Amino acid sequence: MKIGCIQLNVGFGKVEENYERAESFIREAASRGAELIVLPEMWNTGYALEKLGELADENGERTKAFLKNLARELNIHIVGGSVATKQGDKFFNTMYTYNREGELVGEYSKAHLFRLMNEDQYLEAGDGMNRFALGDIEAGGVICYDIRFPEWLRAHALDGAKVLFVPAQWPTPRIDHWKTLLQARAIENQCFVIAVNRISRKVENFNGQSMIIEPWGEVLWTGAEDEELAIIDVDFSIVDEVRGRIPVYDDRRPNLYASVVKE
Numbered sequence: 001m002k003i004g005c006i007q008l009n010v011g012f013g014k015v016e017e018n019y020e021r022a023e024s025f026i027r028e029a030a031s032r033g034a035e036l037i038v039l040p041e042m043w044n045t046g047y048a049l050e051k052l053g054e055l056a057d058e059n060g061e062r063t064k065a066f067l068k069n070l071a072r073e074l075n076i077h078i079v080g081g082s083v084a085t086k087q088g089d090k091f092f093n094t095m096y097t098y099n100r101e102g103e104l105v106g107e108y109s110k111a112h113l114f115r116l117m118n119e120d121q122y123l124e125a126g127d128g129m130n131r132f133a134l135g136d137i138e139a140g141g142v143i144c145y146d147i148r149f150p151e152w153l154r155a156h157a158l159d160g161a162k163v164l165f166v167p168a169q170w171p172t173p174r175i176d177h178w179k180t181l182l183q184a185r186a187i188e189n190q191c192f193v194i195a196v197n198r199i200s201r202k203v204e205n206f207n208g209q210s211m212i213i214e215p216w217g218e219v220l221w222t223g224a225e226d227e228e229l230a231i232i233d234v235d236f237s238i239v240d241e242v243r244g245r246i247p248v249y250d251d252r253r254p255n256l257y258a259s260v261v262k263e
């Protein structure tokens, strides 16, 4: 399957421009043969957290219509990164996923808020999982800082996910953590990891380096340090073979862990 990864240069608080740029990349990806497209985290507003009252997408309505229409028109699956949403009087960092029929198959709000960027002061954490299928691809999706919580990704893998999508705004100074954590999550869960980071304008500090990693841990693609649309061919059918090579799932000892893991 051809995966289109959109390493968007997200404009800080520039909502209209961000939708326009996202649309033009999605259309280009489809015209270049992508069958599944992935966007980065909070691509509608960037980290304009103080302005969420005026900028966040009310109940995600705009984003849902945007993704649904493009998925259906272009006949592509879209893992819609995440957007800032307003739900009631609260704000969330929400990921919507549409299949190529234009059906909403996944809706998830970031479960672990990143205090270093003050997310906890502005956003509410979601508390549901994000498991979905895109055609016959069993998948899950988490957002950025969530990858520091291996048990959260494991929960998705145990629930059947064979591909984990990770939209992110991961800052340059910790890009080595990004790469190592993503590779570890792929190896330990014997899953594909498809992780799309953003690029920044001058005031912020995000240098892309999105990644696609296969379940044995081999890095199939690393994004540039600039805005980029990459189309990468991926064979998802190898997951079962890798899981058979080292039977980690059969060798787990959940009773042991439950007896010793502290809250």
Ligand SMILES: O=C(O)CCC(=O)C(=O)O
Binding pocket: 114, 117, 143, 144, 145, 146, 148, 169, 170, 171, 174, 177
């Ligand atoms: O965990 C990190 O170092 C980065 C996380 C982050 O930037 C985020 O979740 O937005």
